Amino acid sequence: MDLGIAGRTAIICASSKGLGRGCAEALAEAGCTVVINGRDAASLEATASQIRASTGATVIAVVADVSTQAGQDALLAAAPEPDILVNNNGGPPPKSFREVSREALLEGVVQNMATPIQLVQRVVDGMIARRFGRIVNITSASVLTPLTGLDVSSGARAGLTAFLAGVAREIAHANVTINNILPGAFDTDRLKSSTTKMAAIKGVTIEEIAKIRMAEIPAKRFGTADEFGKACAFLASAHAGYITGQNLLIDGGSFRGSF
Numbered sequence: 001m002d003l004g005i006a007g008r009t010a011i012i013c014a015s016s017k018g019l020g021r022g023c024a025e026a027l028a029e030a031g032c033t034v035v036i037n038g039r040d041a042a043s044l045e046a047t048a049s050q051i052r053a054s055t056g057a058t059v060i061a062v063v064a065d066v067s068t069q070a071g072q073d074a075l076l077a078a079a080p081e082p083d084i085l086v087n088n089n090g091g092p093p094p095k096s097f098r099e100v101s102r103e104a105l106l107e108g109v110v111q112n113m114a115t116p117i118q119l120v121q122r123v124v125d126g127m128i129a130r131r132f133g134r135i136v137n138i139t140s141a142s143v144l145t146p147l148t149g150l151d152v153s154s155g156a157r158a159g160l161t162a163f164l165a166g167v168a169r170e171i172a173h174a175n176v177t178i179n180n181i182l183p184g185a186f187d188t189d190r191l192k193s194s195t196t197k198m199a200a201i202k203g204v205t206i207e208e209i210a211k212i213r214m215a216e217i218p219a220k221r222f223g224t225a226d227e228f229g230k231a232c233a234f235l236a237s238a239h240a241g242y243i244t245g246q247n248l249l250i251d252g253g254s255f256r257g258s259f
């Protein structure tokens with residue numbers, strides 16, 4: 001299917017690896033110019049070269065911490081009038097809620113709530129004026145179903161979801177949409193590092209922990225960044241203009257709800 005977004009410009013935050021990278025690849029395949037981002041220059045440049053080689057797209061690499069004002073300025077300097085914004089960032093480290101300091105709490109809110117909101121504020125009026133805009137936020141399945149130790153992540157992302165639910169309705173008239181994708185367990189560096197930590201705690205191999213985690217998922221596997229990216233590209237497509245304010249859970253059936 002032609003997604004109808006060739007020639008559009010997309011900013012994909014936190015996209016040198018993992019889910020963000022999957023989104024950047026899918027949007028580049030759809031013919032978009034993509035602005036990709038990460039803090040580590042070497043891995044960002046390697047990803048930029050690979051996406052250029054595999055898709056022929058124009059790829060602009062912006063080394064920056066997206067949580068900072070300077071990082072957000074750099075992203076918008078690279079693409080002052082984006083048609084598509086994919087909000088993504090690192091997630092807070094797992095920690096018992098009793099041990100979360102005020103600083104860690106505020107950092108999580110900046111990372112997973114304030115940063116995406118600030119970027120939406122900065123791009124949305126241009127999108128409204130141009131009568132096209134697609135904003136996709138990568139949140140987490142933990143918005144729907146609590147995960148012990150990820151309370152800061154769940155809370156900040158739920159706050160983001162609620163904040164933007166109203167905004168989505170205010171701007172829908174201009175063919176500008178805001179949707180969230182909620183990943184369950186996806187095979188990325190972040191998942192590998194949590195599996196490695198769990199294996200060390202339980203004194204078993206990484207493969208054993210991965211097998212146990214996969215067995216709990218109805219699909220019996222982890223998701224891939226590629227399939228995540230393709231879902232994001234559809235929500236960013238010309239065909240998705242009537243889908244807004246929605247939460248797309250992609251978790252291999254893990255969430256046990258009929259609706």
Ligand SMILES: NC(=O)c1ccc[n+]([C@@H]2O[C@H](COP(=O)([O-])OP(=O)(O)OC[C@H]3O[C@@H](n4cnc5c(N)ncnc54)[C@H](OP(=O)(O)O)[C@@H]3O)[C@@H](O)[C@H]2O)c1
Nearest residue numbers: 014016017018019038039040065066090091186188189190
């Ligand atoms: N994978 C899963 O199963 C899963 C499930 C639920 C939710 N999530 C959430 O989805 C998001 C993406 O996860 P992932 O698994 O794709 O992670 P990942 O594989 O660790 O990749 C994270 C990417 O974000 C970049 N990044 C991190 N902090 C950044 C910052 N401050 N500024 C700019 N770039 C930054 C990293 O590059 P640098 O380190 O070089 O900056 C890297 O490119 C996270 O918020 C995570 O909590 C993931």
